[in-house]
Amino acid sequence: MPKPYTPKVITANALLEGDVIYLAADDRWVRALKDAEIFTDEAVAQVRLLDAQSRAAEAVGVYLADMEPTKDGPRPVHFREEFRAKGPSNHVHGKQEHA
Amino acid sequence: MYSYTDFDAAFVAERNRQFRAQVERRISGALTEDEFKPLRLMNGLYLQLHAYMLRVAIPYGTLSSAQMDQLALLAEKWDKGYGHFTTRQNIQYNWPELRDVPDMLDALEQVGMHAIQTSGNTIRNVTADHFAGAAADEIADPRPVAELLRQWSTDHPEFQFLPRKFKIAVTGAENDRAVIKAHDIGIQVVKRDGRIGYRVLVGGGLGRTPMIGKELSPFVALEDLLPYVEAVVSVWNLLGRRDNKYKARIKITVHEHGIDEIRSLVETRFEETRQAFGTAALELFDDIAAQFQPPAFRNAPTEAFDAAYETDPTFRAWADTNLSAHRATGYAIAQISLKAHGATPGDASAEQMRVMAQLARDYGHDELRITHEQNVVLPHVHKSDLPAIHKVLKAHGLATANIGRISDIIACPGMDYCALATARSIPIAQEIATRFDELKIENDIGELKIKISGCINACGHHHVGHIGILGLDRAGVENYQITLGGDATETAALGDRTGPGFPAEGVVPAIERIVETYMAQRSGPEETFLQTYRRIGMDPFKAALYGEEAGKKSRAA
Numbered sequence: 001m002p003k004p005y006t007p008k009v010i011t012a013n014a015l016l017e018g019d020v021i022y023l024a025a026d027d028r029w030v031r032a033l034k035d036a037e038i039f040t041d042e043a044v045a046q047v048r049l050l051d052a053q054s055r056a057a058e059a060v061g062v063y064l065a066d067m068e069p070t071k072d073g074p075r076p077v078h079f080r081e082e083f084r085a086k087g088p089s090n091h092v093h094g095k096q097e098h099a
Numbered sequence: 100m101y102s103y104t105d106f107d108a109a110f111v112a113e114r115n116r117q118f119r120a121q122v123e124r125r126i127s128g129a130l131t132e133d134e135f136k137p138l139r140l141m142n143g144l145y146l147q148l149h150a151y152m153l154r155v156a157i158p159y160g161t162l163s164s165a166q167m168d169q170l171a172l173l174a175e176k177w178d179k180g181y182g183h184f185t186t187r188q189n190i191q192y193n194w195p196e197l198r199d200v201p202d203m204l205d206a207l208e209q210v211g212m213h214a215i216q217t218s219g220n221t222i223r224n225v226t227a228d229h230f231a232g233a234a235a236d237e238i239a240d241p242r243p244v245a246e247l248l249r250q251w252s253t254d255h256p257e258f259q260f261l262p263r264k265f266k267i268a269v270t271g272a273e274n275d276r277a278v279i280k281a282h283d284i285g286i287q288v289v290k291r292d293g294r295i296g297y298r299v300l301v302g303g304g305l306g307r308t309p310m311i312g313k314e315l316s317p318f319v320a321l322e323d324l325l326p327y328v329e330a331v332v333s334v335w336n337l338l339g340r341r342d343n344k345y346k347a348r349i350k351i352t353v354h355e356h357g358i359d360e361i362r363s364l365v366e367t368r369f370e371e372t373r374q375a376f377g378t379a380a381l382e383l384f385d386d387i388a389a390q391f392q393p394p395a396f397r398n399a400p401t402e403a404f405d406a407a408y409e410t411d412p413t414f415r416a417w418a419d420t421n422l423s424a425h426r427a428t429g430y431a432i433a434q435i436s437l438k439a440h441g442a443t444p445g446d447a448s449a450e451q452m453r454v455m456a457q458l459a460r461d462y463g464h465d466e467l468r469i470t471h472e473q474n475v476v477l478p479h480v481h482k483s484d485l486p487a488i489h490k491v492l493k494a495h496g497l498a499t500a501n502i503g504r505i506s507d508i509i510a511c512p513g514m515d516y517c518a519l520a521t522a523r524s525i526p527i528a529q530e531i532a533t534r535f536d537e538l539k540i541e542n543d544i545g546e547l548k549i550k551i552s553g554c555i556n557a558c559g560h561h562h563v564g565h566i567g568i569l570g571l572d573r574a575g576v577e578n579y580q581i582t583l584g585g586d587a588t589e590t591a592a593l594g595d596r597t598g599p600g601f602p603a604e605g606v607v608p609a610i611e612r613i614v615e616t617y618m619a620q621r622s623g624p625e626e627t628f629l630q631t632y633r634r635i636g637m638d639p640f641k642a643a644l645y646g647e648e649a650g651k652k653s654r655a656a
């Protein structure tokens with residue numbers, strides 16, 4: 001049996017601010033993970049990734065990150081994505097400032 | 100202090116102008132990220148986890164008050180009100196926006212600073228003993244040589260696309276405070292028959308394959324130094340492995356070819372470079388050295404110091420840990436700890452930077468130093484001024500009395516900022532410092548250096564910490580490996596692993612057990628942790644860390 005596909009979001013850093021961004025269903029780049037589109041189909045994710053990567057004047061380092069879907073939106077599988085979604089732990093800076 | 104020539108200023112201004120245009124082209128979409136990345140890295144601009152990061156060089160760790168004030172201005176105007184001083188005598192800004200970076204670089208240029216060659220496969224910011232020109236044990240100030248090397252290496256046409264980064268450190272004293280044995284080239288000022296010369300080490304480095312540097316030459320005369328170093332870099336430039344970036348550093352080249360083969364290749368190449376160099380470097384050196392003349396020290400009584408030392412226990416504790424011997428009578432070298440218990444190692448707010456700048460202006464001949472241990476130094480202060488200095492430091496959260504103590508921790512940015520990290524390092528440092536402050540045993544423990552890195556790149560020097568901590572990702576969980584017995588000085592050594600790693604919440608208890616073991620085993624309070632470790636070895640520490648656990652497990656079974 002093929003391994004089940006781990007759901008994913010498309011993420012990158014914003015070209016101008018460097019801030020972590022996610023791709024939303026309506027093709028906008030959003031700042032909050034909860035607003036990201038979550039992909040459960042690998043083929044769809046790959047096509048969306050190619051499109052997102054072509055938006056070079058908006059985003060840097062576009063990639064797919066593993067997520068677990070929850071009722072509050074995607075939840076990171078790995079702690080690195082948790083930190084990206086939240087900001088550093090030593091200062092209340094980054095996304096936490098506006099949360 | 101050294102001030103840049105018109106040539107330097109014009110060069111930096113031109114680079115800034117080019118970079119401003121490159122940023123504009125990137126924003127307009129004319130440059131792709133692949134095209135832009137090498138250009139931004141050449142100017143010290145990284146993209147990290149949450150934001151861009153600008154790394155500014157502080158050559159040989161020396162700053163004037165005006166420069167420190169300007170660093171404060173950058174922190175306030177374009178960052179979040181603080182900066183992070185690093186183990187390579189740089190300052191890093193964690194939150195600049197791409198559009199602002201050209202303005203930041205122009206602001207730096209106004210005070211003779213820049214971010215050139217703080218990144219990329221070039222010869223990086225040359226570091227030096229942070230007590231340079233002040234230390235009682237010094238043969239000669241290492242900074243003129245460091246500056247000579249800086250001028251030679253900046254924009255050196257042959258060395259802009261090296262196999263990998265290349266780091267040089269210089270010490271002017273036998274006591275190595277610049278970790279020269281962990282650099283690609285380490286240079287030590289030595290004296291032979293009354294003549295000053297340079298001992299050259301090669302092939303040290305940390306990272307995933309840590310190596311202690313080996314002696315390439317015991318004595319290189321001043322007039323030969325640049326051609327000699329050029330010979331070393333050019334031999335490696337041809338021989339170094341470009342096929343695999345993990346094998347590209349000179350330490351691997353030296354390891355694979357052996358020091359004797361490298362030496363003979365260097366000697367051959369040196370015959371050529373020496374011809375080409377002539378005597379221009381010597382004249383340049385004299386001009387540079389003239390700008391590093393010591394300040395006019397004053398001859399004054401030190402009673403004010405003695406009185407405060409007798410009557411003020413807080414001052415005494417600070418004086419005992421944070422002062423070092425100065426070569427001039429009545430003077431001291433004062434270290435300002437950026438390691439307040441529970442704070443981020445190496446961070447300073449804009450206000451703190453301005454306070455330190457003003458102290459240097461009022462009492463310290465306008466000079467500040469940044470140490471690779473992420474602290475700040477007032478290199479020349481008269482002892483009678485120390486009570487007043489201490490008072491100001493105290494008022495701004497800068498009077499922590501912990502230099503060389505267990506809470507004076509080196510920590511890299513780790514996964515709180517760094518895109519390469521496998522785990523966090525800052526919170527671990529914060530927890531250890533907070534815990535040992537609560538226990539109130541820091542002074543009893545004495546000298547103990549903890550160094551933490553958030554991945555195997557070892558920016559936090561963990562291999563050479565008396566206690567080293569390396570953060571890893573073990574199956575999606577942060578896990579910390581501990582090493583003991585590392586040493587960053589002239590008796591450099593790499594630490595030994597204690598055994599399996601610890602989860603984040605297990606690190607502080609593990610450090611406590613290591614410290615308890617040391618306290619129980621030491622022959623007396625004067626035997627340091629490192630000496631005790633060298634005498635008794637790993638076994639007692641292993642037993643303290645894993646023995647009980649294993650015992651519990653077998654009892655439970």
Ligand code: HEM
Nearest residue numbers: 185186187263304305306307348511512517519556557558
């Ligand atoms: C945050 C962005 C950073 C990145 C991307 C980065 C990257 C790296 C990499 C890839 C290496 C390994 C090089 C090799 O072994 O060939 C390394 C080593 C090193 N870095 Fe960093 N680093 C960063 C921050 C820092 C900081 C904050 C410091 C100072 C505190 C620092 C100082 C060093 C030192 C001392 C080494 C080991 C010495 C050596 O080069 O062998 N780095 N860094």
Ligand code: SF4
Nearest residue numbers: 511517520553554558
């Ligand atoms: S050691 Fe690793 S985590 Fe720490 S700063 Fe260097 S590259 Fe980043």
